[in-house]
Amino acid sequence: MSEQPTQESVAAVRAEPRHEADTHLQPIKWKFPITYVLLALLSLGAFTFLTPSGAVTQFRLATATDIVTLPAANLPSFATALVLSLLQLGLGVLAVVAAARRIKLGLWHPMLFGLLFVLAFLVYAGAGRGAFIPVVTLLAGALMLSVPLIFGAMCGLVGERSGIINIAIEGQLLAGAFLAAVAASFFTSAYVGLLAAPFAGAAVGGLLVWFAVKYHVNQIIVGVVLNVLVIGLTSFLYSTVLTQNAEMWNARQQLPRLPIPGLSQIPIIGPVLFNQTILVYLMYVIVFALHILVFKSRWGLRMRAVGEHPKAADTVGINVPRTRVFNTVLAGGIAGLGGAYFTVGQGLAFGQEMSAGQGFIALAAMILGRWNPKGALLAALLFGFSTSVGQVLSTIGTPVPSEMLLMLPYVITIFAVAGFVGRVRPPAAEGVPYIK
Amino acid sequence: MSTQQTSDDARTPGGALKEAESRLHYAVRELSQASWVITLLSVLVALVVGALLILATNPQVQATMGYFFARPGDFFLTSFEVIRDAYSALFRGAVYDWQAATPQRAIRPITETLVNAVPLILAGLGIAIGFRSGMLNIGGQGQIILGATCAAFIGYAFQLPLGAHLLLALVGGALGGAIWGGIAGVLKAKTGANEVIVTIMLNNIALYLIAWLLRQQWFVQTGSNQPISASVDESARLFGILGTGFRLHAGILLAIAATIFVWWLLERSTLGFEMRAIGENPEAARTAGVNVPKATALVLIIGGALCGLGGAAHLLGTEYRLAAGIAGTLGFDAITVALLGRSRPLGTFLAGVLFGGLRAGGVLMQAQTGTPIDIVLVLQSVIVLLIAAPPLVRAIFFLPHPDGSPRVRRRRRLRDQQAAEAASEPAPTQEVSK
Numbered sequence: 001m002s003e004q005p006t007q008e009s010v011a012a013v014r015a016e017p018r019h020e021a022d023t024h025l026q027p028i029k030w031k032f033p034i035t036y037v038l039l040a041l042l043s044l045g046a047f048t049f050l051t052p053s054g055a056v057t058q059f060r061l062a063t064a065t066d067i068v069t070l071p072a073a074n075l076p077s078f079a080t081a082l083v084l085s086l087l088q089l090g091l092g093v094l095a096v097v098a099a100a101r102r103i104k105l106g107l108w109h110p111m112l113f114g115l116l117f118v119l120a121f122l123v124y125a126g127a128g129r130g131a132f133i134p135v136v137t138l139l140a141g142a143l144m145l146s147v148p149l150i151f152g153a154m155c156g157l158v159g160e161r162s163g164i165i166n167i168a169i170e171g172q173l174l175a176g177a178f179l180a181a182v183a184a185s186f187f188t189s190a191y192v193g194l195l196a197a198p199f200a201g202a203a204v205g206g207l208l209v210w211f212a213v214k215y216h217v218n219q220i221i222v223g224v225v226l227n228v229l230v231i232g233l234t235s236f237l238y239s240t241v242l243t244q245n246a247e248m249w250n251a252r253q254q255l256p257r258l259p260i261p262g263l264s265q266i267p268i269i270g271p272v273l274f275n276q277t278i279l280v281y282l283m284y285v286i287v288f289a290l291h292i293l294v295f296k297s298r299w300g301l302r303m304r305a306v307g308e309h310p311k312a313a314d315t316v317g318i319n320v321p322r323t324r325v326f327n328t329v330l331a332g333g334i335a336g337l338g339g340a341y342f343t344v345g346q347g348l349a350f351g352q353e354m355s356a357g358q359g360f361i362a363l364a365a366m367i368l369g370r371w372n373p374k375g376a377l378l379a380a381l382l383f384g385f386s387t388s389v390g391q392v393l394s395t396i397g398t399p400v401p402s403e404m405l406l407m408l409p410y411v412i413t414i415f416a417v418a419g420f421v422g423r424v425r426p427p428a429a430e431g432v433p434y435i436k
Numbered sequence: 437m438s439t440q441q442t443s444d445d446a447r448t449p450g451g452a453l454k455e456a457e458s459r460l461h462y463a464v465r466e467l468s469q470a471s472w473v474i475t476l477l478s479v480l481v482a483l484v485v486g487a488l489l490i491l492a493t494n495p496q497v498q499a500t501m502g503y504f505f506a507r508p509g510d511f512f513l514t515s516f517e518v519i520r521d522a523y524s525a526l527f528r529g530a531v532y533d534w535q536a537a538t539p540q541r542a543i544r545p546i547t548e549t550l551v552n553a554v555p556l557i558l559a560g561l562g563i564a565i566g567f568r569s570g571m572l573n574i575g576g577q578g579q580i581i582l583g584a585t586c587a588a589f590i591g592y593a594f595q596l597p598l599g600a601h602l603l604l605a606l607v608g609g610a611l612g613g614a615i616w617g618g619i620a621g622v623l624k625a626k627t628g629a630n631e632v633i634v635t636i637m638l639n640n641i642a643l644y645l646i647a648w649l650l651r652q653q654w655f656v657q658t659g660s661n662q663p664i665s666a667s668v669d670e671s672a673r674l675f676g677i678l679g680t681g682f683r684l685h686a687g688i689l690l691a692i693a694a695t696i697f698v699w700w701l702l703e704r705s706t707l708g709f710e711m712r713a714i715g716e717n718p719e720a721a722r723t724a725g726v727n728v729p730k731a732t733a734l735v736l737i738i739g740g741a742l743c744g745l746g747g748a749a750h751l752l753g754t755e756y757r758l759a760a761g762i763a764g765t766l767g768f769d770a771i772t773v774a775l776l777g778r779s780r781p782l783g784t785f786l787a788g789v790l791f792g793g794l795r796a797g798g799v800l801m802q803a804q805t806g807t808p809i810d811i812v813l814v815l816q817s818v819i820v821l822l823i824a825a826p827p828l829v830r831a832i833f834f835l836p837h838p839d840g841s842p843r844v845r846r847r848r849r850l851r852d853q854q855a856a857e858a859a860s861e862p863a864p865t866q867e868v869s870k
Contacts, residue, residue: 167574167632215825220572220632222824224771225817232813233489239808240493352810360636367633403648410637414619418629426630 028102033095036113040088043117047124048081050399055128061135061268077127084120088113118389124399131396138392139272139385143280146384147345148173148355150283151338152362153369153376154290158331159205160371161294162324163307165431167223168208170359171230172332175200176339178234181350182242184253190344193253194279194337197344201336202329204230209328213321216433227359235352242350254347255279279337279345286334291373303327307427310434320434335359364413371427383409464836471778477829478822482815487519489814490807494518522805529800530793540681545796547684553792554687555580555750555766560773560784561698562613562742566631567779568702569735570715575620575635576743577767578642579613583744584751585646586612588758591668591751592657601671606690606748613744614737616642621736625729631736639767647760656758665758674753685753691785694742699781701738711735743770765813772820791816 055077091113098105126133152169159166166172179200184193208226211217242250255277263274294300302323305313310320342354361383368382369375390405491497497518500511528535530549536542559576566573587609596604616638623629649655650663657666674685702708710731713721722728747763755762773791777783794816798809822829830837 211821211825215827217821217824218572220574221775222821224574224768225775225820225824228765228768228772228813229817229821232810232815232817235810236489236808236814237493239810244495357640360640364633364637367630401648401651403644403651407641407644410640414623414629414634414637417633418623419627 028099030099033092033099036092036095037089039113039117040085040092043081043088043120044085047120048078048085051077051081051124051127053078057123057126057128058132059122059126059135060132072132075123077123081120081123081127084116084123088116088120091116118385122389125393126396129396133396134392136268136271138388139268141388141391142381142385143272143276144346144384145387146380147280147283147341148338148358149362149365149380149383150287150377151341152335152359153366153380154286154373155201155205155331155335155338156363156366157290157294157369157371157373157376158303158334159328160366160430161300161307161427162303162327163310163427163429163432163434164209164212164324164328165219165223166205166208166328166331167220167363168204168226168230168359169335169362170355170357171223171227172201172204172335173339173342173359173362174234174353174355175204175230176336177342177354178237178339178350179336180340181253181343181348182249184344185249185251185349188251188253190253190255191278193344194255194340197340198333198336201339202333205328205330205332205335206325208332209325212328212433213324216435219431231353234350238350238352246349250349252347252349253344255344277345279341282337286337287373287377294373304427306434307429310429310432314434314436324434335362338362361409364410367426368413368416370425382412461836474826474829475776475819475823477833478819481822481829481832482818483523485818486811486815487523489811490518490522491515518805522801522807525801525804525807526794526797528797530797533800544682545800547678547682548796549789549793550688551683551685551754551792552795553788554685554691554753555746556769556773556791557691557785557788558687558694558746558749559743559766559770560746560777560788561694561781562617562739562746563770563774564777564779564781564784565698565702565711565739565742566735567774568715569711569731570718571624571732571735571739572632573617573620573635573736573739573743574632574771575617575638575740575767576746576770577763578635578639579616579740579743580747580750580763580766580770581642581646582612582616583609583747584755584762585649585747585758586744587672587748587751588665588668589655591672592666595669596671598671601669602674602752605668605672605752606745609748609751610741610745613747614741617736617738617740617743618733621733621740624736625733643760646758646762650758650760663760668752668756672752673756674749683754687749687753690745690749691788694745695781695785698742698784702781707731707734743767746770769816772816775820776823778823 057075057077057080059073059075061071061073091109095105095109097103122133152173155172156166156169176197180193180197182193183196184190187193204226208219208222211222212219238250257275257277258281259275264270266274294303302313302318305316305318306320306323306327313323314320339355342348343350348354362380365379365383366376368379369377386405386408390402393400393405394402496514497511500507500514504511529545531546533542533545536544559580562579563573563576587605590605590608591601594601594604617635619638620629620631620634623634624631647663650665653659656662656664658664674687674690676682676685677689678684700708702712710721710726711734713724713726714728714731714735718728721731746766750766751758751762769791773787774784776787776790777785794812795809798812801807801811802809827837829835
């Protein structure tokens with residue numbers, strides 16, 4: 001029953017001219033349902049049947065500050081993995097049925113599936129190790145690792161939505177980290193560092209957009225070169241000024257944690273989400289604000305117009321170069337703020353090249369999130385989470401090499417841009433200089 | 437025609453002066469258009485920027501700054517000495533060391549420059565092929581890592597006769613790079629996946645791959661837990677071509693051969709023509725019968741092979757052992773080399789030598805004057821940024837614009853526009869850039 005209408009509709013699509021075909025039913029996409037079923041089978045085959053029988057997986061759920069202390073969960077590995085795998089299989093079958101009947105499943109489906117898959121993997125990885133899997137540490141680590149990625153992805157998003165490709169996110173993060181450390185150390189206040197960081201990022205963004213808008217230089221080239229410039233400048237200043245007088249210029253300053261009363265005492269998510277520094281709370285605000293503003297405000301509409309069709313935007317009186325300059329500088333400021341996380345956010349002194357390629361991962365997160373704040377947030381969290389899992393598992397010992405786990409986000413991104421995870425469409429005028 | 441005009445001018449009163457003036461203007465304008473002048477001026481600006489940075493961070497200069505108004509002479513003298521010492525060390529480390537004890541030592545710097553230049557030239561050529569074909573291959577880093585990894589493994593795991601071993605290791609390196617570039621190329625050709633993103637991701641994957649490999653005993657074959665491989669066999673090493681005391685190896689011959697090959701490929705072969713065609717205008721190329729997907733994939737495969745060869749030459753000629761940091765910043769330096777060389781084979785070769793020299797000189801400068809080698813990165817990036825924006829260089833040096841001053845140009849354009857609008861009543865609908 002499921003096959004018949006598919007082939008008919010495919011035939012119908014082929015028979016019609018293209019512009020008429022658009023109004024007809026699209027061919028059913030079997031890619032996702034099949035992937036779900038395959039992943040569920042992988043979970044059943046590998047995570048369940050490779051688990052030694054009688055082994056126990058131990059999860060630690062509590063932290064010291066909880067009101068209600070959850071007991072550590074000792075789960076029989078085989079049975080738990082089996083249940084989780086069967087649930088996944090159920091979701092996979094649901095996806096197949098839904099696809100055949102052309103019912104759209106909500107966002108809850110892939111998220112629930114992903115959660116079950118990850119849990120099954122954790123049960124398998126921790127089976128019989130004799131060590132607890134620290135759930136709160138895992139999640140807190142995931143959020144920590146995601147912070148610069150989320151800031152960077154928001155920076156890339158604002159830039160690219162207005163038509164400027166920003167490869168220099170890496171440089172903006174690094175510049176922010178540098179200035180935050182120096183300013184915080186000089187004024188012996190982490191908050192001064194936090195205030196200074198956006199200016200460093202905005203300066204790099206300003207350079208980028210200056211070359212891109214005034215001189216029409218290829219934006220990717222400017223971005224790559226700016227990264228080298230920022231690495232060179234910060235490393236040079238680090239080796240000279242910062243090491244000559246580390247007390248004055250590169251002393252450690254840390255933003256204090258500000259637990260939100262009440263919320264921070266919820267088990268598991270409280271200490272993860274609501275016992276953070278002001279920088280992380282700022283991140284919540286920025287992501288939420290962009291989520292609203294990009295699609296619901298005049299600023300967002302103009303930004304998208306300039307990024308999609310600058311000529312049309314110009315015709316209705318939007319100043320294209322000015323919009324691009326303003327937005328790219330603003331985006332640079334956001335990335336600079338994210339860079340502050342590396343130094344004052346974590347209470348570390350500045351170190352050479354301490355952003356370590358995070359800017360490029362942020363770029364990938366933005367693309368994986370399809371130039372959408374919500375999507376970019378989820379993608380960045382996914383990257384942070386898989387890195388965190390890799391780190392936690394490498395400390396308790398794991399059957400899967402941690403390098404493979406760390407590689408995973410990049411492989412997913414390649415699949416994504418190769419068109420597997422839906423169509424990824426950048427803003428139309430991205431990277432094209434606007435010449436009247 | 438111009439001679440006719442000038443002789444006309446000469447007859448009018450004051451014509452001789454005007455003629456000389458216009459000749460001068462003409463010469464200056466001609467100069468400001470020449471790309472080598474822009475390159476030279478960019479290098480000059482970069483050196484000035486570097487000098488300012490060195491001065492700003494030098495403790496001695498800072499000390500004289502403290503009593504600048506009492507004795508300004510001190511400040512200028514110290515500044516001059518600091519800059520002279522730094523840049524002369526840079527030059528002595530890169531070209532010719534006139535303070536060396538023996539003549540052999542004196543010419544050693546230039547050979548060191550070439551040693552540094554070998555991987556830069558090879559990888560730069562790989563990137564340049566991509567640029568000429570309209571593709572931005574940011575994945576030099578990953579391709580270099582894969583090339584070095586394959587070459588190293590063949591170099592110490594296989595036992596082969598003298599010539600064949602080296603050849604196989606080099607071919608293996610090129611193949612490793614070609615596969616890594618090919619992933620991006622085939623994905624772009626088949627699905628239109630943006631090569632910038634894919635190559636960036638492949639860079640990171642390569643980093644974790646090499647980290648994993650270096651933990652595997654079957655791979656490193658050293659018997660220790662150090663994340664470093666066994667040393668490449670003597671028979672697989674690129675042999676030195678200047679004898680003992682010099683590190684210069686046959687890789688430089690490889691780089692020269694690759695430069696000639698790339699020139700032939702791009703300028704004289706059908707494939708190269710097709711590659712350049714898809715770089716200029718893929719639609720037109722497709723209409724003219726070029727198999728665009730195939731050419732797209734081949735660009736990144738060949739580019740990847742050259743980058744892989746660069747990594748192999750770096751390993752087989754200089755490093756001998758594979759470590760996680762084998763590629764250093766080579767991949768990103770190669771991009772700047774290709775940009776500086778304007779994606780031309782000879783230009784890339786010379787740019788590679790220049791950046792190799794900066795690196796070699798930077799080492800001596802750091803050792804002798806304490807100026808960190810990171811300044812080299814600043815010099816490189818400033819040079820490339822300025823070369824990408826010739827109008828900025830002209831503005832810095834007050835050179836005339838190729839077709840008059842901006843104001844004249846704007847007026848002329850406005851006039852042309854009005855004329856065009858007058859000529860065709862319904863304003864011509866222009867194709868909006870995609």
